[in-house]
Amino acid sequence: MQGWHSYLDSATPIFLLEAHSDRILPELRDNFPRSASRRRQNWFMLERVTLNVTLQSHRSPTFMDCIINRRARFSASHRYYLPEWDEAENQRRFGLGSRFPGHGHNYELYVSLHKELNLYGMVENLSTVKQVIKREITSQLDYSYLNQVWPEFQQTLPTTENIARVIWQRLTPYLPLVKIQLFEHPELWAEYQGKDMEATLTIKTHFSAAHRLALPQLTLEQNSEIYGKCARVNGHGHNYHLEVSVAGEIDPRTGMIVDLGDLQKAIDELVVEPFDHAFLNKDIPYFAEVVPTAENIALHIAQLLEERIRQLGAELDKVKLIESPNNSAEIHCRGSVQAPRQLLEKTLTAV
Template sequence: MKCIVNRRAKFSASHRYWLPELSEQENQKRFGPNSRFPGHGHNYVLYVSLIGELDQYGMVQNLSNVKKVIKNEVTSQLDYGYLNDIWEEFKQTLPTTENIARVIWQRLAPHLPLTDIQLYEHPQLWVNYQGKDMEATLTIQTHFSAAHRLASNQLSYEENLEIYGKCARPNGHGHNYHLEVSVTGEMDSRTGMIVDLVALQNVIDEYVVEPFDHTFLNKDIAHFADTVPTAENIAFYIATLLKEPVSKLGVELDKIKLIESPNNSCEIFCRHQNFNNVQGENKVPALV
């Protein structure tokens, strides 16, 4: 029986985005504040995922041994260090979150049956790397606040109450939505980046956060005049809005996760999915 287990680790380190072949002005233009001397730091959180068959003791790997390997090969070397100078790999390709995850995989792969490396630079930015050469998936978390009412124009008030319960009440209700946008692409062999983070954040803000924040979705967002704004429909619509502008940045929209409340969330897996027909009202069958 195959099983995946995850081991968490932490390290604190600093880094700087700076290419010596560029002038100071060129570095500032490309990397912004991240180019400042002598650099900046993060409290990184690392999740190492291992896959394998359960042994006679009911384990994929002895986690005490896993802990030692991660410490010996990664955290003891990186903790309280200046990443640009610690590992030779970071002299060729900058220590972006994407590239740090890639090199951690390379360091651990000879010792552990890896299936995923997840590295958090901070709670709103993280990377997943799965051993596919220079490919990585980067996730940005953001938020917006909005109200909605769950009710289909095809149904009576009583029928909507039957389906949506309290969410169908006439004046609606609100949520503080948390949105996770994941994109997949190839790391640049020099900068270590799969995408310009500022440009990606600007796209998310322009197409989603600014239009959606502090709105009544049913009335302020034209799409939801005829489409019930469930968390699922909101997430799917966000994917339609972001797919093309994200692709223009040179990466592929991988996943949209919308967290409506601590109890409710949904995920839309976007790669190879067609979003061209997302319009019009949801067809709700008549109640029997």
Template sequence: MKCIINRRAQFFASHRYWLPELSDDENRAKFGTGSRFPGHGHNYVLYVSLAGDIDGCGMVMNLSAVKAAIAEHVTRQLDNTYLNTVWPEFQAALPTTENIAYAIWQRLVPHLPLTAVRLYEHPELWVDYRGNDMQVSLTHKTHFSAAHRLARSDFSEAENYATYGKCARPNGHGHNYHLAVTVTGDMDPRTGMSVDLGALIQAIDDRVTEPLDHTFLNLDIPYFSEVVPTAENIALYIARLLMAPARDLGVTLETIELIESPNNSCTIHCRQLAPELALSEAPEPRFAVH
């Protein structure tokens, strides 16, 4: 019987985004604060996923052997190092999160039956690599706070309460929403980047988190005057807002995950969305800013 197992590891390392063929000004323009000398560091968290049959001992692979392989080929070599100089892969291309995940896969795949490598640079940024040439998926996580009421205008009060329960109460309620945006693209063989991360984060801020933060969605965002702002519909709305910016940045919008509460979340798989569903403009909240 096929099964996927996951092993967690971690290492601490520093790096710098700097290309010697570019001038100082060009490096600063391209990489921002990441170009500062002598660099900056992260507490990297690594998840290695393996696939196989469950054997007579009830295992896909002995976890002690998995742990030893990860330590020998990855963490002992990378821990407490300056990544730019430690592996040749990080001299051919910069040690971005994408390139580190890619290089870790290449180092481990001769020894383990890999299905995926996930590398967290920090809790709000991670990369998934699955052995698809230079293609990687990058996820940025952010948050916003908003209130809403779940009710259909064509329903009676009794029908809304029967459908949405407490969420139909007339004065609404609020959530601290956590949003994870995943894009997929090919890693640049020199910069090690799949997307301009600063531009992606700016697009998410401009189109989603700033316009939606601290709003009453039903009243402040015109879209939700006609659409019930369930977690599902909010996630779909965000996906429609980000389809065009992702395309303009040269990547594919992969998934939108919206966590409404610890008990309630949803995921939109954006490749299934028709291109004509893209919303061309960021929302214009109804309230005035003074």
């Protein structure tokens, strides 16, 4: 493949000419020698197709639009505490997060920008993006006490989801934002996409389980033809990583879309405890007849969680199950998870 371990500007002509297509293409068209070799003719034909797209007045969004992501980090402390509640109520609502004087995190921020590529092959100059993020966000938040650093956090607590929302508000005058993703730690993060007070919150957890992929009505030979080694009668196991994303409205006072403790409890009770160190085909009744593929496991987890999360005041947004570094499945859950063929999106990467 062209581009593998190559210097793109010289090895791949598109990178050399695309940014200056308006000036270069007419000149090439007028001066390109008719007696050129076949290789140069093929090169020019490829460039001409690419550059003609660049020159169109109505550019294809699927070809010319791009999303870029910029990472930044800051360390800060915060406290979940509302003065209108007494100590007991704050403790009941926020648990250890209410303790004085607070606690801290090493936050990891991803800023996603979306715009049409400019003549220089960029959505935005990343040096400029870096400076804006530092000036408006990280230089102010790093080593700060979040409850007091910005006025937005004095009215609404600086939860992960609310910090993401406020970061969006402070960056959107300067950058073409499409998403803010903020990791409080590797197993908890929030996403905000500019929809008023709506945000998503994701919890990541794990469990270990065994399974066998086989349809009960088929022979061992038939199942082996379909599922390969995964059909062997004694099964095999995985260390599953599970991501559960919920969506909701950020409370204007607590800053939360859902009680984090209640959400974690629901995931533990309905999924982690029954699934961990289980032989799924035998220990989980649902899989007595349903083949426990990564897709079906993710779907069943979504079905188990949907109503409980609704009772917590949020909506199940997505379930992602990572079976191995090469194999994961996602269920997009807005609406209903009772129609798996409409809602299932599987991602498989070849070994």
